Amino acid sequence: MRGARRPRVRLRDVAERAGVSPTTASFVLSGRDMRISEETRQRVLRTARELDYRPNLAARSLRTQDSRTIGLVADTIATGHYGGELIRGSMTAALKHGHRLLVCESEGDPSLQSALVEDLVGRQVSGLVVATSSHDRVSAPRGTGGLPVVLLNCRSDAPYPAIVSDEVAGGRAAAGLVVRAGHRRGIWLVGETPPSSLPGTGRFEGIVAELAGAGAVLDEQLSCKWWPEAAYDVMAQALAGGGRPRAVVCLNDRIAFGVYQALAEVGLEVPRDVSVVSFDDSELASWLRPSLSSIGLPEFEMGRLAVEALLGTEAPPAERLVPMPVRARDSIAPPAV
Amino acid sequence: MRGARRPRVRLRDVAERAGVSPTTASFVLSGRDMRISEETRQRVLRTARELDYRPNLAARSLRTQDSRTIGLVADTIATGHYGGELIRGSMTAALKHGHRLLVCESEGDPSLQSALVEDLVGRQVSGLVVATSSHDRVSAPRGTGGLPVVLLNCRSDAPYPAIVSDEVAGGRAAAGLVVRAGHRRGIWLVGETPPSSLPGTGRFEGIVAELAGAGAVLDEQLSCKWWPEAAYDVMAQALAGGGRPRAVVCLNDRIAFGVYQALAEVGLEVPRDVSVVSFDDSELASWLRPSLSSIGLPEFEMGRLAVEALLGTEAPPAERLVPMPVRARDSIAPPAV
DNA sequence: GGCCCTTGCTAAAACGATTTGGCAGGAGTA
DNA sequence: TACTCCTGCCAAATCGTTTTAGCAAGGGCC
Incomplete structure (x- = not known):
């Protein structure tokens, strides 16, 4: 673009200027302990610095494979x-x-x-x-x-x-948060678990296992796509039907977002009335009010x-x-x- | 890892097997129109395919710079x-x-x-x-x-x-949405415009210019960090003081998120009571209810x-x-x- | 025959590094 | 002196391409 591209300084240039062979220069610069006198070593290093030598990595790759x-x-x-x-x-x-x-x-x-x-x-x-x-x-x-x-x-x-x-351990962790807070009943799950989706099935498996181990039950499972809109719809409908969860496990944060909205509309307060936990630990989780407990993706x-x-x-x-x-x-x- | 790394097929291997020189093979494979007979061409191409030849790009880089x-x-x-x-x-x-x-x-x-x-x-x-x-x-x-x-x-x-x-044009576009909806008064701006931040100052400049051009006024400017929490705080305080905006321009979506929350808490409905526009067009913008008009980042x-x-x-x-x-x-x- | 083109191909020199296998010369030893 | 070792360095090959320069054979033309 700008100015003539001056030819790159090669190892040979450094060697010549330092008065040694390329072989010697190479040994010095690659730091291998071949028998090189300290004085020569310093001279080569200094020259390389002066000339701003940068090895051509294509050449090196070719040689070293x-x-x-x-x-x-x-x-x-x-x-x-x-x-x-x-x-x-x-x-x-x-x-x-x-x-x-x-x-x-x-x-x-x-x-x-x-x-x-x-x-x-x-x-x-x-x-x-x-x-x-x-x-x-x-x-x-x-x-x-x-x-x-x-x-x-x-x-x-x-x-x-x-x-x-x-994901299974993650599922256990999510359910664990709810269980350790003391919840045993009124636990809902929101989000579909399509058979093809590993995170979905893994999380689900972990949640169920952890709940079972604690003697808790999953009262309701609302299936929906993993988007706020879908989650809001299915949750709002369930709430309109008179259902009242004590804890909601959402399969990701976007679902939790929709759930928050649906809960707010019927006057349920998080976490006083309903606890919520979800997955992904996206930025959303920390922005929501109250901030959302979430199992992150590593x-x-x-x-x-x-x-x-x-x-x-x-x-x-x-x-x-x-x-x-x-x-x-x-x-x-x-x-x- | 698995199995002996068999040596890669080189151009020379292809050439030998096809009974030509590396030169010819190179010309054929690089598709240059040197004078190569069609028969030879096909033979080289076939051989390369048979051997699954893949050129060594390090060598090529070295040669072609x-x-x-x-x-x-x-x-x-x-x-x-x-x-x-x-x-x-x-x-x-x-x-x-x-x-x-x-x-x-x-x-x-x-x-x-x-x-x-x-x-x-x-x-x-x-x-x-x-x-x-x-x-x-x-x-x-x-x-x-x-x-x-x-x-x-x-x-x-x-x-x-x-x-x-x-950013300046973006600022004009944001203000333009508000202005074209008919707003001239009660327009608020939320978010600080630190002098070091180009997007901040650019957006601000565009907003002010567009409003001025339409004979609209910026009634209030609430300065805060570009985060939901900060925006919520400053907005909630302004609303508590009795202020009532008709349109709020937020310097990014996260601010708008905080603003939504503050508005909801005092019973103001978007967009019936207050219009909101912001910047970034993050995923958040489409998740919010009602969905948030936003000037995106290209x-x-x-x-x-x-x-x-x-x-x-x-x-x-x-x-x-x-x-x-x-x-x-x-x-x-x-x-x- | 002698000359010049054209066609189809190849030999060999790059590109810039690494690395193998030495080679001088001095010191130590017998 | 003759032999061996060690130190400090270097010549040359190599990695796998691309590309310049040119060669041999054949044909056309005078």
């Missing part, structure tokens, strides 16, 4: 905070290992995905993270050419390690673990269940007498 | 939807030009930022996008080695093209334009103002008589 890059192929990277934190976690771990992150989005298109994988393999990435936002079973990427692969937020039939959130940690599985020294387990953080806030109180 | 990669250095990539959409936009544009995106986060640490820039330059990226989430003046990245740089969501004193949202488009400025054919302007999309929803109505 190691690009110090890992590829992240996601179906969607912009689902709320989700994608961002996943990327951040992956990047942080990659950075720690001196790697960079090549981020791609396939928009769920399988042919685009395989094209991307192919390209990344061609770029000699050291490993591949395949992520989804929908958290379920996925067909394993093909044509990875024997490259290490880690699945993020999904599983597959291929023998790739998978990093997923521990996105950052999952991203981190995925890259760590690729780059770390220890072999990753076939399936890593990442615990979901529990954010207890003001939306839960003991049942009124 | 072109990595087909662009680097994105952000201070924070996980600010709500913001970062995700920026990345998506950048990636889409990069993909269109056959490039990939190397994503880095500096966490606002200048020394980390320059280390990252240095690394990316070493990786021979074709260009650099430097993005911030805070949208203001930034010190230009150093040590870019003459690489093309585009600033995203910020400006600097260096002569780099900048892509920023047109994140995707900005990311796209940044990369397009680097890779596109036409020279980018020094400062590109990207229009903010107007999302008119249910929170605005004509003033009651």
Whole structure:
């Protein structure tokens, strides 16, 4: 764009100027303990600094067969905070290992995905993270050419390690908050649990198990899409029918948002009259009044673990269940007498 | 990980198997119209397919001095939807030009930022996008080695093209919604406009200008941090003092959320009693009841334009103002008589 | 035959790093 | 002196592409 692109300083330039061979310069700069006199070492280092030498990583990759890059192929990277934190976690771990992150989005298109994988393999990435936002079973990427692969937020039939959130434990935690506040009756669940959705079924399973273990019962289950509008409708209808919950477990924060609105309209106060707990710990949870207790998604940690599985020294387990953080806030109180 | 990493198929392997020289194979595969007989061409293509040949992009980069990669250095990539959409936009544009995106986060640490820039330059990226989430003046990245740089969501004193949202026009659009609904009096503004914040001052400027142009007045200006809690507090206090707005312009959706709550508590209904408009068009805006009219952030488009400025054919302007999309929803109505 | 084109292909030199296998020269030892 | 070791450095091969320059064979033309 601006000005003539001056030719980059090469290792050879540094070597010549320092009066040594490229070999020596390379040894000095890569810090390997070959027998180099301290004086020569300093001279090379100084020269490199003077010339502002920056190694050409393409050349290095070619020679060492190691690009110090890992590829992240996601179906969607912009689902709320989700994608961002996943990327951040992956990047942080990659950075720690001196790697960079090549981020791609396939928009769920399988042919685009395989094209991307192919390209990344061609770029000699050291490993591949395949992520989804929908958290379920996925067909394993093909044509990875024997490259290490880690699945993020999904599983597959291929023998790739998978990093997923521990939804069952999360479900237990959510129900646990309600149970420990003293609730045993009048507990409602809001949100559908489609069979294909791992988070849904996992959460549900955990909730039911925890309630059963505490001798509590799930009085009502309102099925609806995971959106405020839908949750509001189904909740408002149930309340209009005369039902009165003491605690509501929502399958995500957006549902809880709708539930809050429906409760407010019939004059029920959270948490005095009704306790509410949900999942995702999105920003919404802390904005609501009263602030919403929510079981968070360990996105950052999952991203981190995925890259760590690729780059770390220890072999990753076939399936890593990442615990979901529990954010207890003001939306839960003991049942009124 | 699994199995022996079989050596990758090289161009030379394809050439040998097809009985031609690497030169010929290269010409065929890169599709250049050197004089190659159709028969030979087909043979090479077939062989490449059979062997599942994938070119080594490190070698290609080294030779062509072109990595087909662009680097994105952000201070924070996980600010709500913001970062995700920026990345998506950048990636889409990069993909269109056959490039990939190397994503880095500096966490606002200048020394980390320059280390990252240095690394990316070493990786021979074709260009650099430097993005911030805070949208203001930034010190230009150093040590870019003459690489093309585009600033995203910020400006600097260096002569780099900048892509920023047109906050002033956005401000006019927000006020315009209110004005066109017929409001001239009882218009409030909520949210502080710190001098350092470009979006704040830009929005404010546009709002004031539009109102003035329509002969409307800004009756009240409530200053508060851009968070629901703070906005609720300041709004509730103003309402308790007896003030009654007919229209409220909020500097972002989170503020509007707090305002909604404060209005509801004193029995004012949106939009019958009070119209509300705000900025960001976050998910919150469509979840609120009634749905919130909001001036969106053109994140995707900005990311796209940044990369397009680097890779596109036409020279980018020094400062590109990207229009903010107007999302008119249910929170605005004509003033009651 | 002698000359020049055209066609279809190839040899070899880059690109810029890393790394193997030495090579001088001095010191130590017998 | 002759042999061996060690120190400090370097020549050259290598990674897998792209690309310049040119070669051989065949045909047309005079």
